[in-house]
Amino acid sequence: MQTSRTDLKKLRSAIFLQYGIELDETSLTILAILLQEVKRQFMPMHTKLDEMATQIQYSKKSLQVDPDHPRWQAFWHGMGQWGLGFILAVIAAFTVFAIGVNKEREEKKMIQQELAWYKEHYKATQKTGSKTSNGTIEKKSRQKNKQFK
Structure with missing residues (x-):
């Protein structure tokens, strides 16, 4: 891992431009060695950091709001939290209501049949009472009225 003179020249000019300090060759060599060691030690940390950042972005992606359909995403999120309970309550209420309406309908039908x-x-x-009474009672009462006249 030797650095060539051109690298030292580039490093010397970069330090001079950035900090305004002129370094000799020994200082530049030590600085180049230290920079290489720092890069070597931080390279695994940097790759792990990149992996963690991609994992965070991936997990964050599943939690993000869908830009195309935010209302549907909110709807299904709400269905996951409260939807099953509400659906069961609505089904139970509808069943009770339907049973009550059916019973009322049957009672009405029975009352109509009884009334008929x-x-x-x-x-x-x-009809039978008028036939029997017309023939016997009215005739007898008319006959009695004729006798008294």
Whole structure:
């Protein structure tokens, strides 16, 4: 790992431009060696840091809001938190309501059938009652009224 003179010249000019200090060759050599050691030691740390940054970006991506469909994403998030309970409550309420409406409908039907039966029974008794009473009671009462006249 030797550095060539051109590298030392570039390093010397970079330090002079950045800090305004002129270094001799020994200082530049020591500085170049230290820079190489720092790069060598920080290279594994830098790769691990890059890996962690990509993992963070990947995990963050699943939590980000979808720019194309933010409302759908919010809807499904809410469904995951509260949706199942609400759906079950709505189904239970609808079932109870449907059973109640069905019972009312059946009761209404039964009442209508009973009412129709009573009407028919009443008409039948009126017909039979008027036939028997017209023939016997009215005729007898007319005959009695004629006798008294």
